[in-house]
Ligand code: SF4
């Protein structure tokens with residue numbers, strides 16, 4: 001059985017209550033920041049650069065992919081599906097992906113697929129605007145994964 005926790009609130013003196021010191025302190029803080037340069041970013045009209053290590057929407061360089069299935073196997077959430085075939089395509093021989101799907105709605109953005117890829121063809125971009133109106137639009141095929149999704153710039 002859990003015990004009740006008692007939190008003691010510091011008592012204010014009569015003078016502190018009478019002079020509304022807390023209120024004055026708050027107003028002083030507001031006044032101090034009123035004349036400082038604004039730090040608020042007017043998103044979506046302004047977009048800030050994200051940190052280089054940010055794990056955003058996944059991208060796949062289809063020219064580098066050798067369809068080894070390592071990313072599909074490493075994915076803990078089974079959101080990668082691909083199929084490969086051996087042959088001659090894009091001016092070179094070897095194995096290449098014939099289809100490649102990533103369901104971003106299920107993706108944990110854990111980076112495991114990126115880590116195991118032997119050719120660095122799958123990677124996290126710095127793209128963070130992933131909102132869509134339909135659930136099916138969160139599933140990206142090789143065409144979108146290669147060139148990136150079309151970014152909707154919202155305006156008021
Ligand atoms: S980031 Fe993680 S969850 Fe998302 S596709 Fe890669 S391995 Fe799967």
Ligand code: SF4
Nearest residue numbers: 065066068069071117
């Ligand atoms: S691990 Fe890399 S090379 Fe292998 S299938 Fe995935 S993206 Fe392609």
